[in-house]
Amino acid sequence: MKNLFLILALVFSVYISKAQNTLYLGVGSNINKSAESQKTVDELAQYLSQKLGIVVKINSLKAGKTLEQIQEGKLDVALMNTFGYVLASSEGNMEALVVVANAQKKAITYQSCLIAHPSTQIRTLEDLKKQASQYLLGFVSASSTSGHLIPRLFLNRLDLQPEISFKDVQFAGSHQELIHKISLGELKIGAVSYTDLEELTKSGKYKKSDFNILWTSEPITNGPVSVRKDLSTSLKAKLQEIWINLPKENPTLNTKVVKLWHNTNAQSTFISAQDSLYESIRKMANSMEEISVLVGLYSE
Structure with missing residues (x-):
């Protein structure tokens, strides 16, 4: 023993x-x-x-x-x-x-958003529900919080199932790439980080008029x-x-x-x-x- x-x-x-x-x-x-x-x-x-x-x-x-x-x-x-x-x-x-x-010792947050290319004439969530079947839906990546998971949960609550309600789902790989594709009209609708979108707009890379913002999420802690x-x-x-x-x-x-x-x-x-x-x-x-x-x- x-x-x-x-x-x-x-x-x-x-x-x-x-x-x-x-x-x-x-x-x-x-x-x-x-x-x-x-x-x-x-x-x-x-x-x-x-x-x-x-x-x-x-x-x-x-x-x-x-x-x-x-x-x-x-x-x-x-x-x-x-x-x-x-x-x-x-x-x-x-x-x-x-x-x-941040400098005030408060946890930094970010937001998710749903955006559409202006050519779609989709300006509201009601417009989106009516026209979803006409378009591909762009996400960032499978594991992205603001570019996939949060907006997917939100869409579910609108009775919009991404793979069913839309033509199909496509992953762009990054927030910047998805924003770029939507700005060119290569994809018409997408879910991205609102924080990234704001930053790119403020830098002058895009204009606010390049996108219709349909929804922004509540703040999400990093x-x-x-x-x-x-x-x-x-x-x-x-x-x-x-x-x-x-x-x-x-x-x-x-x-x-x-x-x-x-x-x-x-x-x-x-x-x-x-x-x-x-x-x-x-x-x-x-x-x-x-x-x-x-x-x-x-x-x-």
């Missing part, structure tokens, strides 16, 4: 040592996979490794497969979008750690940096401290990470995140099963 206890103690100590010496950093599928983006992710992993004194390995999150990655022990800390977090926190043992915030609930309290505290101090200790990296992840003000900072920030998203769906199905949709 004594030998058994010694063996179990040894196995347990090896497990703890391994867990403390390697940290898996998950990067959401919503993050651009360009060479520049990959470089930023590498820099972030190196920075975390330096601060924590442990190996940090990058693990790209796969749309519809994140829960499996968590169960396989391949995810400790994650940069994921809003819907991804809502699902992972409810079914995958993840909790919010920090969230991007996805948080999330961590496994069963990480040690001390490690979670250290990670939170690193993120909150990032703008001050490494402003260059902070600027890159914020731009990479949220495409928001480069001077943004991070604050402690509360799960309650995401309750409104949960309430939009009829059940967590509906959210799970939506996230997995088109992800195979």
Whole structure:
């Protein structure tokens, strides 16, 4: 019996040592996979490794497969979008750690919107309901919160089923690409980030008259940096401290990470995140099963 206890103690100590010496950093599928983006992710992993004194390995999150990655022990800390977090926190043992915030220390939000090319003469949701069958509906990507999941839930509540009520559904790959296609009339109707649309309009790339805005969503809190609930309290505290101090200790990296992840003000900072920030998203769906199905949709 004594030998058994010694063996179990040894196995347990090896497990703890391994867990403390390697940290898996998950990067959401919503993050651009360009060479520049990959470089930023590498820099972030190196920075975390330096601060924590442990190996940090990058693990790209796969749309519809994140829960499996968590169960396989391949995810400790994650940069994921809003819907991804809502699902992972409810079914995958993840909790919010920090969230991007403005200078007033308020969590930054964004919005989704439905837009139409002016040539359609669709100016209202009633117009959309009457003419939906004539047009393709553009989404951004399967896992996009503002460019697919939120507007899909909204359309469902209007009794508009994207694959049935419209001619078909098409994914553009990015908010910028979908906005561009609609501006040219290549696609007539689409769901995109209202925040991105505003930014591109203000920059002069497009005019307000290039689009008819049919609907804008309620504010959506940006996805948080999330961590496994069963990480040690001390490690979670250290990670939170690193993120909150990032703008001050490494402003260059902070600027890159914020731009990479949220495409928001480069001077943004991070604050402690509360799960309650995401309750409104949960309430939009009829059940967590509906959210799970939506996230997995088109992800195979």
